[in-house]
Amino acid sequence: MTQDELKKAVAQAALEEVKKIIDKDSIAGVGTGSTANFFIDALATIKLDFDGAVASSEATRERLQAHGITVYDLNGVGTVPVYVDGADEVNGRLHMVKGGGGALTREKIIGAASQTFICIADESKQVDILGGFPLPVEVIPMARSYVARELVKMGANPMYREDFVTDNGNVILDLYNFPIDNPLTIEQKINNITGVVTNGLFAMRPADILLLGCADGVKSLKAK
């Protein structure tokens, strides 16, 4: 199977999970990225069976609306019953690195506001130790140099993501060669640097279910 076929298979499996949770009045939380895009296309096939969605990025909002799905502001909807999103890396405890596409902050907000977080990924994303994928940190633009110096003190190698602005008007520093041995501590430590909006580690709010696309089928995994 190609990587896209694996992504499509996990997106379809996520739709089956979501159907068990949502009803006519429900709002679904929708993530960002190529795997989430397959999920959006799958979700569109049941668009008459739920009320609408909250989107973790402008790109996702546009794709949902193009399918005729109503997109709500998170402020108006309260707790979200289910959130489906991809990941750049995921470990056995369902901690994730996210934000390769720069959508980490809105993703983290919707994840935090959701009752069930379903991570959808192909098997290339499964790792023992997070950090092989550069960890994104969203930063207020005027704080970029200060935050970079503080990250260097933590042993990281921050690289400014050039020509990129987040949906929130901020910049991204990507941390290369930064093995994440204690995701919970590192997530909080980076977030404590003044000028950081958030970082792409999802350990304080891990996924509840991982649907992993493998050559021999989709596996449904819970945190170890």
Ligand SMILES: O=C[C@H](O)[C@H](O)[C@H](O)COP(=O)(O)O
């Ligand atoms: O900002 C982007 C998101 O965190 C995505 O969930 C992540 O980058 C995975 O994207 P993809 O499914 O395209 O690999």
